[in-house]
Amino acid sequence: MPLLSYQKALHRALNDELARDGAVCVFGEDVGVGVNNVTSGLLAKFGADRVVDMPLSEQAFTSFATGAAIAGRRPVIEFQIPSLLFLVFEQIVNQAHKLSLMTGGQTGVPVTYFLPGSGSRAGWAGQHSDHPYSLFAHVGVKTVVPATPSDAYGLFVTAIRDDDPVVLFGPSGALGVREDVDFAALGPVPLGVGRVHRAGTDVTVVAVGHLVQTALAVAQRLADQVSIEVFDPRTVYPFDWAGLAASLERTGRLVVIDDSNRSCGIGGEIVATAAEEMRLVAPPKRVTRPDGAVLPFALELDRAVQPSEEQLTTAVLEVVKDA
Amino acid sequence: MTVRERYRTMRLIRRFEERAIELVRGGEIVGGIHPYIGQEAIAAGVCAALRADDVITSTHRGHGHVLAKGADPARMLAELAGRENGLNKGRGGSMHAADFTLGIYGANGIVGAGGPIATGAAWAHRQAGSDRVAVSFFGDGAVNQGVLLETLNLAALWRLPVLFVCENNGYATTLTVAAAVAGSITGRATAFGIPASTVDGMDAEAVHEAASAAIGATREGAGPAFLECTTYRFDAHHTWEHKARVNYRSTDEVSTGRSRDPLDVQGARLSEVERAGIDTEVETVMDEAVAFALGGPRPDPAGALDHLYHDGLRGRSGTGEPHLTPARTVT
Numbered sequence: 001m002p003l004l005s006y007q008k009a010l011h012r013a014l015n016d017e018l019a020r021d022g023a024v025c026v027f028g029e030d031v032g033v034g035v036n037n038v039t040s041g042l043l044a045k046f047g048a049d050r051v052v053d054m055p056l057s058e059q060a061f062t063s064f065a066t067g068a069a070i071a072g073r074r075p076v077i078e079f080q081i082p083s084l085l086f087l088v089f090e091q092i093v094n095q096a097h098k099l100s101l102m103t104g105g106q107t108g109v110p111v112t113y114f115l116p117g118s119g120s121r122a123g124w125a126g127q128h129s130d131h132p133y134s135l136f137a138h139v140g141v142k143t144v145v146p147a148t149p150s151d152a153y154g155l156f157v158t159a160i161r162d163d164d165p166v167v168l169f170g171p172s173g174a175l176g177v178r179e180d181v182d183f184a185a186l187g188p189v190p191l192g193v194g195r196v197h198r199a200g201t202d203v204t205v206v207a208v209g210h211l212v213q214t215a216l217a218v219a220q221r222l223a224d225q226v227s228i229e230v231f232d233p234r235t236v237y238p239f240d241w242a243g244l245a246a247s248l249e250r251t252g253r254l255v256v257i258d259d260s261n262r263s264c265g266i267g268g269e270i271v272a273t274a275a276e277e278m279r280l281v282a283p284p285k286r287v288t289r290p291d292g293a294v295l296p297f298a299l300e301l302d303r304a305v306q307p308s309e310e311q312l313t314t315a316v317l318e319v320v321k322d323a
Numbered sequence: 324m325t326v327r328e329r330y331r332t333m334r335l336i337r338r339f340e341e342r343a344i345e346l347v348r349g350g351e352i353v354g355g356i357h358p359y360i361g362q363e364a365i366a367a368g369v370c371a372a373l374r375a376d377d378v379i380t381s382t383h384r385g386h387g388h389v390l391a392k393g394a395d396p397a398r399m400l401a402e403l404a405g406r407e408n409g410l411n412k413g414r415g416g417s418m419h420a421a422d423f424t425l426g427i428y429g430a431n432g433i434v435g436a437g438g439p440i441a442t443g444a445a446w447a448h449r450q451a452g453s454d455r456v457a458v459s460f461f462g463d464g465a466v467n468q469g470v471l472l473e474t475l476n477l478a479a480l481w482r483l484p485v486l487f488v489c490e491n492n493g494y495a496t497t498l499t500v501a502a503a504v505a506g507s508i509t510g511r512a513t514a515f516g517i518p519a520s521t522v523d524g525m526d527a528e529a530v531h532e533a534a535s536a537a538i539g540a541t542r543e544g545a546g547p548a549f550l551e552c553t554t555y556r557f558d559a560h561h562t563w564e565h566k567a568r569v570n571y572r573s574t575d576e577v578s579t580g581r582s583r584d585p586l587d588v589q590g591a592r593l594s595e596v597e598r599a600g601i602d603t604e605v606e607t608v609m610d611e612a613v614a615f616a617l618g619g620p621r622p623d624p625a626g627a628l629d630h631l632y633h634d635g636l637r638g639r640s641g642t643g644e645p646h647l648t649p650a651r652t653v654t
Binding site for chain 2: 049054055057059060061062063064065066067068069070071072073090091094095099100101102103104105106107108109140142162163164192237238241273276277
């Protein structure tokens with residue numbers, strides 16, 4: 001079967017939705033040229049009415065998309081830099097997200113915001129390296145963080161077809177992932193449905209985004225000592241709580257690896273919910289960025305504040321030590 | 324629309340606001356309102372120049388725009404009273420009143436936030452081959468918001484069918500225009516190549532004439548236009564001022580400001596009999612609106628997060644249950 005890269009999967013999803021539905025349009029900076037390779041060729045194929053290069057005015061064009069969505073379009077906005085989400089938090093959270101409730105359901109706001117390169121890209125320093133998916137989960141915006149090319153394709157398609165705002169994070173650490181896929185079998189992946197990448201019986205490792213690969217590597221390396229189940233929520237909001245509960249019924253032990261800052265990150269929510277409501281036979285653990293982390297520039301420092309294989313290995317061994 | 328109809332719109336807005344203030348004082352409207360009293364000529368003059376399928380975005384001081392665009396005053400008042408029979412089923416209140424069937428894309432609680440929404444809608448309508456026009460109402464405070472200036476750039480760049488209407492009532496809450504605005508208000512528009520003019524916002528006919536010309540031109544493809552309407556807010560920034568007694572306008576200034584009432588300016592164009600007839604009819608409409616609003620059902624607290632997601636998604640409750648998200652883990 002052919003190899004599909006994560007980046008090409010995003011491109012393919014966007015291309016397919018543009019072709020399928022005339023209401024879909026793309027807004028963003030440098031999307032005509034396609035500096036992130038996701039939108040490459042789309043301008044030539046679909047024209048300047050569908051693929052719109054935006055001046056550097058993120059706040060205006062984010063709410064511009066809200067207006068276009070109310071008026072019948074399905075805009076997809078590319079943000080080159082994850083930290084731009086801080087700039088448009090008002091437009092996404094306070095405007096687009098709240099309109100359905102505030103109007104008593106008079107309108108949906110079908111806008112997809114996607115980031116082909118979230119989290120650390122190594123060497124891009126403090127203002128280009130954030131991974132704020134937990135913020136969007138906190139405020140209740142539908143938030144997806146695909147880990148694999150086929151999930152990137154399927155979740156992007158679903159996000160574009162959704163009648164509510166959806167933020168899709170494509171972690172930098174996942175962009176290089178390739179997968180053998182049958183192109184004919186690619187299709188939508190529902191929001192709020194997790195995926196077990198590797199079955200196990202001793203401990204559930206919940207891994208978000210690119211950290212799924214980290215979890216799989218650790219599971220492989222420790223295979224002789226510990227049977228690890230790797231659970232990928234795929235969507236951080238809405239979260240597949242039932243899927244997690246089912247996994248914990250099998251394992252009873254939990255480690256979460258999450259590229260959020262520790263305080264109020266989704267990892268905290270996962271551990272809290274498991275502790276309140278699910279089967280746990282040992283105290284759970286989290287591997288996250290430190291509290292309030294700002295990514296420093298130097299590579300050693302950048303890596304020092306990101307969750308690592310070593311940290312995950314230590315956490316897993318700690319959680320199973322009394323097994 | 325005629326002179327007479329514009330007077331009726333203004334009278335309706337005025338009496339709506341006065342009745343709403345009574346309901347705020349009586350506790351039937353919680354949270355208070357931002358009264359539009361004194362500025363009625365602008366909403367009436369601009370909206371009279373619009374077609375039914377044109378769209379508007381409004382502001383925190385939005386009752387006038389929403390009513391002038393055709394919203395039912397009874398359902399509007401029910402919204403303010405937080406009732407299920409309100410425009411937004413009691414989910415939005417004064418600052419978010421909307422009726423999408425009438426092109427009213429909502430009042431807005433954030434100053435300047437409606438500008439890009441109106442402009443994006445204008446883009447979408449033009450792309451769809453329609454000649455619908457969008458109007459974004461905002462106050463003098465909004466002209467210092469970056470997002471609005473960014474929006475002027477986009478609208479001008481793509482020559483979109485948008486009319487930006489700035490209601491300059493002299494104050495952003497309590498801060499005067501002199502203390503807040505460098506340069507001029509219209510200068511912000513002309514800097515982007517958008518034709519801008521200033522009109523007497525206390526005269527509905529002057530507003531209507533200017534808005535008609537601007538809307539006609541933008542509908543024909545001339546690109547966006549900008550209209551500054553000078554006006555005076557007769558009442559408080561917000562009804563909390565009635566109790567808080569914030570001191571930022573002198574009694575003299577307020578009485579001078581109120582001395583030229585836009586309803587009298589417009590009313591003088593009618594015979595006394597005509598005017599009295601409209602006033603009586605509006606009283607009946609408002610009596611019925613108050614009865615409709617106060618008789619409306621209060622929402623069931625169990626539905627507090629109804630409509631949060633357009634597809635009906637439900638999150639967890641504040642005590643952790645129920646889990647209503649899908650449960651179909653793929654292996």
